[in-house]
Amino acid sequence: MVGIIVTVLVSRGSSSADSEPSGGSAPGKQATPSATVSNEDEGAAPKVRYTGGIRIALDSGGGDIDLDSKPPLVGPSNEGSDIFIGANTDGPDIGTEDSSLTMALLPGSGPAPSERECNEKIEKNGIYNTPLARGARLCIQSKEGRTAYLRTVAAPTAGPVQFAVTVWEQPS
Template sequence: MSSVNPPPGGPPHGQWYTTPQAPPPPPPQPPRWAWWVVGIVIPVVGLLVTLLVSRPNSSDDRADENVAPTPTRSSASADATGQEQPAPAPPKTPEAQTAQKALYGPETVDADMTDTGSYIDLDGSGPIVMGNSNKSADIIFGTSLGLFVPDSASNLAPLPDSGAAPTAGECADAVQEAGSYTADAKPGGRFCLMTGKGRVAYLKVVTAPTTGTGKLNITVWDTPGA
C-alpha cells in the first residue's frame, strides 16, 4: 500500500510561516565633543550667577535711578493750601534805587544872583524860586552866599565835578557822610541836598555870574526807598 508524502520543504498544512524580525537599531548617541562643551558651559554659568547674586547694592542702584529728584523750594514757599508762593523780595539797596523815578527834573531853574540871591523851595510839585526870604526855602543861590542852606542845616554835600549823575540813594548817602550848609557856586559844581521834607535833590551849577541870572539844573526824588 503506497503512502503520500507532502512535498519537501513546504510548511505544514493549515499553518502560516512567519519570517523572523530583526531587532530595532540602538538610539543615536551624541558625539563625544558635545560632552566636553556641556562640561565647560555649566561651570561658567554657575560662576556668572554667583557674581550677580553677590554684587552689592545692585538692586538699590537701579531703584535709585528710577526715583525722581525731590524739588527744592529755595526760591518759593508753600502756603497753607500747599500752593507755591514767590519768595519775599530782598530789601532795596542803593544799587536797586538806581531806577527810582524822580518826582521832577532834570529841570533848569533861573535865579537872580544879585546880593543874597534867590530862595528856592524844592518840596512842592516843582521848584519855586523866590526873590526874598522864604522860610520854606531849601537852598539859597546867590553871589554873596554861593549855595547856602537856611538855618545852617548840614543838608548839602559836594560831589566830584565829573562822573555819572548820582542816584537818590547815592545822594542820601553823600549828605549823611559829608553834609554841610554852604559851598562855593561855580559852573560845573555838583551837589546833593536833603530838603526840609526829606526829599533828595541833585543840583548842578550851570552858570553863576556875579550879577544877573544864574542857572541850576535840578533833579528831585522822593524819600529814598519810598
C-alpha cells in the first residue's frame, strides 16, 4: 500500500512539473519529487568533527579541554575551554568551566549515543561536575554549541586521564 501511495505522489509531482511553463520532459523533472520526499527526513546523522583519544596529565593539578578546537585542545589553562579535569585525593573529576549544566552522565555500559541522544540527556539531566572512573561515559555541550561524547578509558588517582572522544559539528 505504501508503494502505491509513493507512486501516486511521484506521478502527481511529475504531471504538475510537466505543466509548468519551463516545461522540459520528464527525466530532469522526475528527480525533483524524489528529492523532495527524501528531504522530509532531515534526521540524517550529523557530521563528526573529531573522533579519537585525549590524554590529560594530572601532575600539575589537572587541565582544560576545548572541544571546539580541531582536534580538541588540551592544556593547563585554555582560553575558551569547555571542561576541566581536576585531580583530587579520591581520584580525578570532570566539570564544566562555568558551572553550567551542559554535561550529562550516561549509564556505565551500552552503545555509544547519537548526537541527538546526548542532547536529550543533557537537557533532561544536566550536571556541571562529577567524579571520574574508568568506563564513565559523558555527553557534553561545548560553548560554541557542539555536542561531544566522552568515554573514560583511564582515570587513575595519579597519572594521565584518557578519553575516547567523539565531537560532532555544530547543527546547521
